[in-house]
Amino acid sequence: EELRHFKAQDLPHQRPNSMNRNGCILNEIGLGPLMDRIIMMYLLPVCLKLYPEYLEHGLDAHHSFIVDYGVGKDTSLGVHDDNSELTVNVALSEDYEGGTLALYHRARVAHPQRLEKRPYHHRVGLGTMLLHPGELLHEVLPLTAGERQGLIVWLRSDAYRRQHGCALC
Numbered sequence: 001e002e003l004r005h006f007k008a009q010d011l012p013h014q015r016p017n018s019m020n021r022n023g024c025i026l027n028e029i030g031l032g033p034l035m036d037r038i039i040m041m042y043l044l045p046v047c048l049k050l051y052p053e054y055l056e057h058g059l060d061a062h063h064s065f066i067v068d069y070g071v072g073k074d075t076s077l078g079v080h081d082d083n084s085e086l087t088v089n090v091a092l093s094e095d096y097e098g099g100t101l102a103l104y105h106r107a108r109v110a111h112p113q114r115l116e117k118r119p120y121h122h123r124v125g126l127g128t129m130l131l132h133p134g135e136l137l138h139e140v141l142p143l144t145a146g147e148r149q150g151l152i153v154w155l156r157s158d159a160y161r162r163q164h165g166c167a168l169c
Contacts, residue, residue: 019077022068023149035064039153047086047155050131054085057159064154066092069099069140070147077140079104083168084134084154085161091124096146101130104137124150 026035039062047055063084069075076099089101102119121141122130132138134154161169 026064061156076142082134086155088153089130090151092149094126099143099148
């Protein structure tokens with residue numbers, strides 16, 4: 001609801017990332033402190049249990065944003081990895097067709113969709129959360145009807161990046 005209100009004001013704002021044209025960075029609309037609290041109280045404990053190697057030396061930053069896909073807007077998102085150690089993807093809608101998330105693998109190679117490895121296709125349901133390493137190659141397949149929205153949170157650790165490098169830095 002807050003995002004719809006913000007969008008209705010037609011105020012200038014940044015794109016959520018370099019690939020999505022539609023959506024909004026939550027910090028720009030005053031929801032940064034709320035996201036800080038949600039991450040520290042709920043997301044970080046889950047992340048540390050499932051992927052301790054990425055955030056065991058601390059969480060230093062997050063980039064939280066809404067993505068918005070629809071016919072006449074962004075309908076897909078090509079193969080990419082994220083500028084994060086861990087990515088949280090929460091479905092905010094489910095009344096759409098297509099728009100499946102295809103998850104590949106962690107190897108950074110050109111055109112992973114052409115490899116023999118079959119992708120895992122994930123269809124998110126409203127309110128469900130998917131957590132994956134940011135280096136996991138993935139894409140959003142073409143949306144054919146409706147609107148697909150998601151809350152994306154990129155979790156970042158300076159300590160992890162100092163030790164393992166950062167391909168996107």
